[in-house]
Amino acid sequence: MIMNNRYVLLAGMAFAVIGVLVFFFSSPLLYTLEQDMFPSRFHDNVDALAQQMLNSTTDVLPLEQDLIGYTGPITLNIRIKDIDDARRELELFSHSNLRLNNLIVTLDMNQSEIQELSQSSARQRELLEGLMNSSISLDALQDLEIQYRDQNNQGGLVAVQLQGDALRKKIEGLYTQYKAETKIVTDISVKQGLDVSSQEESLRELDAYMKEINAFQENPATRSLPIRTSAQLSFITYPGTGIYGDSIKCSGYLFTIYGYLAHGDPGKEVTVYLDTIPVSTVTTDALGSFDLQVPIERITAGTHTLHAESGLTQSDMRSLTVVPVDSVTTLAVSNATPGGIVSCTGTVLAANRTVRSAPVELVWDGSHVISTITDADGSFSTPLRLPDGPHTVVARFTGEGYPIRPSESAPQGVVVSIQYLPNLPAFPFMLIIMILLVAGIFTLFTGGAWYYIRRMPGRTRPVSPDMTEPAGSYQTADMDKVPPPEGMPGEPAGDGTAPDSLFARYAHILQEGGLSAAARVVYLGFSVRIAKDLHIRQYTALTPRELSQSCTKKPYCGPFSSFVLVYERVRYGGYRSAAVQTEFEAEMKNTDTQLGGEDH
Amino acid sequence: MKKKVLAAIVMFIWLVVISAFMLLAQQVDLEIFFVLWLIGILVIVELVDTRFSLPSYLRYIKYLVAAGIVLFGGIVAQKILEILAK
Numbered sequence: 158m159i160m161n162n163r164y165v166l167l168a169g170m171a172f173a174v175i176g177v178l179v180f181f182f183s184s185p186l187l188y189t190l191e192q193d194m195f196p197s198r199f200h201d202n203v204d205a206l207a208q209q210m211l212n213s214t215t216d217v218l219p220l221e222q223d224l225i226g227y228t229g230p231i232t233l234n235i236r237i238k239d240i241d242d243a244r245r246e247l248e249l250f251s252h253s254n255l256r257l258n259n260l261i262v263t264l265d266m267n268q269s270e271i272q273e274l275s276q277s278s279a280r281q282r283e284l285l286e287g288l289m290n291s292s293i294s295l296d297a298l299q300d301l302e303i304q305y306r307d308q309n310n311q312g313g314l315v316a317v318q319l320q321g322d323a324l325r326k327k328i329e330g331l332y333t334q335y336k337a338e339t340k341i342v343t344d345i346s347v348k349q350g351l352d353v354s355s356q357e358e359s360l361r362e363l364d365a366y367m368k369e370i371n372a373f374q375e376n377p378a379t380r381s382l383p384i385r386t387s388a389q390l391s392f393i394t395y396p397g398t399g400i401y402g403d404s405i406k407c408s409g410y411l412f413t414i415y416g417y418l419a420h421g422d423p424g425k426e427v428t429v430y431l432d433t434i435p436v437s438t439v440t441t442d443a444l445g446s447f448d449l450q451v452p453i454e455r456i457t458a459g460t461h462t463l464h465a466e467s468g469l470t471q472s473d474m475r476s477l478t479v480v481p482v483d484s485v486t487t488l489a490v491s492n493a494t495p496g497g498i499v500s501c502t503g504t505v506l507a508a509n510r511t512v513r514s515a516p517v518e519l520v521w522d523g524s525h526v527i528s529t530i531t532d533a534d535g536s537f538s539t540p541l542r543l544p545d546g547p548h549t550v551v552a553r554f555t556g557e558g559y560p561i562r563p564s565e566s567a568p569q570g571v572v573v574s575i576q577y578l579p580n581l582p583a584f585p586f587m588l589i590i591m592i593l594l595v596a597g598i599f600t601l602f603t604g605g606a607w608y609y610i611r612r613m614p615g616r617t618r619p620v621s622p623d624m625t626e627p628a629g630s631y632q633t634a635d636m637d638k639v640p641p642p643e644g645m646p647g648e649p650a651g652d653g654t655a656p657d658s659l660f661a662r663y664a665h666i667l668q669e670g671g672l673s674a675a676a677r678v679v680y681l682g683f684s685v686r687i688a689k690d691l692h693i694r695q696y697t698a699l700t701p702r703e704l705s706q707s708c709t710k711k712p713y714c715g716p717f718s719s720f721v722l723v724y725e726r727v728r729y730g731g732y733r734s735a736a737v738q739t740e741f742e743a744e745m746k747n748t749d750t751q752l753g754g755e756d757h
Numbered sequence: 758m759k760k761k762v763l764a765a766i767v768m769f770i771w772l773v774v775i776s777a778f779m780l781l782a783q784q785v786d787l788e789i790f791f792v793l794w795l796i797g798i799l800v801i802v803e804l805v806d807t808r809f810s811l812p813s814y815l816r817y818i819k820y821l822v823a824a825g826i827v828l829f830g831g832i833v834a835q836k837i838l839e840i841l842a843k
Contacts, residue, residue, distance in 0.1 A: 496842055524783065575842070591841070595834045602830025606823035 217260055217271060222351050224253045224278050225342055229355035231285050232362035235292050236369075243289050250282050270345045277341040284335040288363070291328045295321065295370060325370055332363055388413045388422060392465040392472030399453045400482050401560050402510040408448035411441050411467050421445025427467045431456065431477070441467075453479055455514070458560040479560045482508040486517070488552035488566035493543065493573040501569075502538040504531070505554045507561040511535025518553040543573045659749065663742075672738055676727045679745050683717060686752050701725065713751035720744040760805040761814050771797040788832055795825045 227250035234243035257275045298321045305313040339360055343353045392409040399405060407429055411422045421444045428438045429451060439449045451463065458481035465472040488503040501519050505512040512535050519527040519539060529539040541550065549568045556563040659682050667675040684704055688696035691707055699707070701721045708714040723741045726732045775793045779785045802818055 575839070591838070594837065598830050598834040598837070599827075602826050602833070605830075606826040609826060610819050610823050 217257075217264065218349065218351070220253070220257050220260060221271065221274060221346065221349065224250070224257055224275075225346050225351060225353060226355045227253065228281060228285065228339070229358035229362070231289075232359040232366070235285070235289050236362045236366040238292070238296060240289065240293060247282060247286055247289070250278075250285075254278050254282060270348065274342055274345040277338045277345075280338045281335060281342065284331050284338065287331050288328060288335070291324055291331065292366075295324050295328070298324065328370065329367065332367055335363065336360060388467070388470040389419075390427070390465055390467055390470045390472040392463075392475060394451075394463050394475040394477065397476060398478045398480060400480050401453055401507045401512070404450040404452045405463070405477060406448065406450055407437075407463065407465070409446065409465055409472060411445045411447070411470070422467075425467050427465050429463065429465050431463055432461050453560065455558050456560060457558060481560045481562055484512065484554055484556060484561045484564040486552050486554045486564045486566045488519075488550065488569055490541075490550050490569040490571045493571060495575065497543050497545070497573045497575045499541050499543060499550070499571050499573070500538060501541050501550060501552065502536065503552045503566060504534075504536045505564075506535065507559075512554070512559065512561060515554055515559065516557070518555065519550060520553055521548050521550045523549070523551075543571070545573055545575050547572045660745075663745070672733050672741070673728055676724050676741060680721075680724050680728075683720070683748060683752065687711075687713075687717065713748065713753075716744065716748040716751045720748040761812075764801050764805045767801055768797060771801075791825075792829065792832070795822070795829055798822055798825070 227246055231243055231246045231250065234240070234246060254275060257271070257278070261269075261272050261275060298317050302314060302317045302321065305317060339356050343356050346353045346356070388411060390409060390411050392407065395406045396403075409427065411425055411427060412419045413422060421441070423441055423443045423445055425441045425445070426438055427441060427447050428435050429449065430436065431451065436451050437449050439447045441447045447465075456479055458479050461477045461479065463475045463477050484505060484507040486503060486505050488501060491500040491502075493499045503517070505515045505517060511531070513531055513533050515531045515535070517529050517531060517537050519529060519541060521527075521541065521543060527539065527541060529537050531537045537552075547570065549570050551568050552566040554561075554564050659679060662682075663675045663679050666678050680701060684696055684699075684701075687693075687704060687708055690711065693699070693704075693707065696704065701724055705714065705718040705721045708717060720741075723737070723744050727737060727741055772794065775790060775797075776785075779790065798818070799822060802815065802822060806815065
């Protein structure tokens with residue numbers, strides 16, 4: 158069977174191959190030399206190329222038409238300053254020219270007009286490339302000219318203008334040559350019946366371009382410098398280097414230039430900036446001059462800039478170098494008051510000058526920090542509250558933001574002894590109040606603690622069946638004094654009219670309250686005895702069956718369990734018949750006997 | 758898990774939290790630590806307290822809490838005296 162399957166599979170595959178070959182039955186020639194296609198010129202099949210016919214001059218005309226059609230777009234791109242497109246068109250122009258040259262060689266037309274057209278086109282391409290490069294240079298020079306004009310740079314402006322003149326002359330020469338070559342190309346093309354509109358267009362574009370660049374050159378407005386009429390602000394600082402506390406003298410002159418005349422501007426506000434922060438403002442005098450002093454205070458060490466501004470007029474930048482200096486911090490700590498307060502006073506000096514508004518940190522015991530600042534005299538005074546015991550206090554100047562190096566005072570020791578009852582001998586009344594207050598607080602909290610121990614939220618104190626408890630508790634030895642549980646018929650008073658034994662009480666309640674109430678009294682009597690025997694404190698919380706299950710190791714457990722079964726039938730089952738009563742009384746007697754009677 | 762064990766774990770976590778915050782604040786104050794401990798143990802005792810019986814461990818904890826209340830009264834008295842002394 159397996160062999161048969163193999164043959165079927167083989168036959169199927171053979172039919173599939175035959176079926177595929179059927180599609181090529183009509184044209185079984187799968188490859189010919191004429192159909193040979195090559196992905197690149199490096200794959201050219203030389204045998205196939207040898208068989209191609211290239212002896213027709215009709216192939217030349219389209220190539221010529223393509224060649225003469227490039228000049229128009231190129232000149233247009235040069236004129237509108239689209240240099241990227243111009244470069245691309247020039248590249249295509251060059252390739253087209255190369256193809257024509259190859260064709261000329263192939264066709265052996267070296268001495269023909271086509272050869273002349275190709276050479277003129279090659280010169281056209283060179284001239285257009287030169288025009289394009291010159292155009293780029295001329296644009297750069299014009300930008301530079303505008304920049305120099307803005308900067309009022311006469312020397313640079315003249316140099317740029319001279320270069321521009323030379324470049325324009327060069328462009329003009331290139332244009333003249335291009336016109337001559339274009340004429341040759343146009344004449345040959347017209348003879349061959351080619352469209353020369355692109356050549357004519359190129360001439361028009363270049364003519365317009367020449368007019369544009371000459372118009373820029375001949376504009377008198379662009380040939381001279383503008384007259385500056387805006388305000389000028391001179392600014393001088395001295396000295397250029399300083400330390401904390403030095404003052405920098407600043408002076409300047411605000412004036413307006415009109416042509417070659419300068420007039421001072423009186424009564425104008427001039428603001429001096431340190432870096433970008435205004436530090437002082439002054440008004441110019443009658444001549445337009447001003448002077449002021451800038452103190453070196455809270456400024457970081459290093460190089461900064463100073464300049465002045467008045468309205469929109471801004472002076473030149475001046476540099477200011479601030480050199481850092483060392484500082485000295487002193488501290489004195491007074492004796493502690495009875496409340497533990499000490500007074501910390503000290504100063505911060507830098508280069509023998511007081512440092513005003515300097516941030517000072519008072520550090521006590523190395524971990525607690527209190528911040529303060531110096532006043533206008535460079536001194537500080539701050540009260541400090543300290544706890545009991547010896548302490549050390551240090552004043553620290555960090556120098557942050559100042560051209561001053563940080564410093565720290567010598568540690569100062571102080572011993573604090575807090576008096577909780579100050580001046581009490583002078584006020585005996587206060588002393589009494591204090592003592593009463595303390596005593597009251599102690600009493601209050603001690604009472605709270607006592608109440609906390611004694612209180613039992615939601616819990617009633619257990620009624621112990623312990624025999625040692627006083628009268629009123631459950632005692633099996635004196636069953637007459639056992640108070641009946643709530644809701645149960647009351648026990649007769651012990652006045653002789655009421656029975657004393659359990660059975661007598663049972664008989665008495667049986668007559669008055671019925672079998673159920675009498676059974677309850679008997680059960681309670683038994684439960685008190687068993688609880689006492691088993692030391693069960695919460696026996697009232699147990700059900701009769703739970704109580705019977707608690708006494709498994711006792712000899713009376715069996716009769717009591719039987720008693721409980723009958724008791725449950727009487728109490729919960731509602732059986733009140735004489736037979737049940739007889740059974741209950743039998744079990745009652747049996748259990749009482751096993752419990753040892755009421756003397757147990 | 759027994760209430761006794763659970764109470765001990767919760768108390769430990771509570772004390773660790775208090776200590777961590779005190780260390781983060783860089784201010785370890787025994788008075789504050791004691792008061793927070795007292796609050797914690799009061800809450801825990803109330804939560805684990807039983808209704809009908811009083812286990813011995815709870816009784817001992819309550820003695821401890823009572824002593825803490827008395828000590829807290831001492832702290833209160835001291836603070837009042839400090840305020841009056843200023």
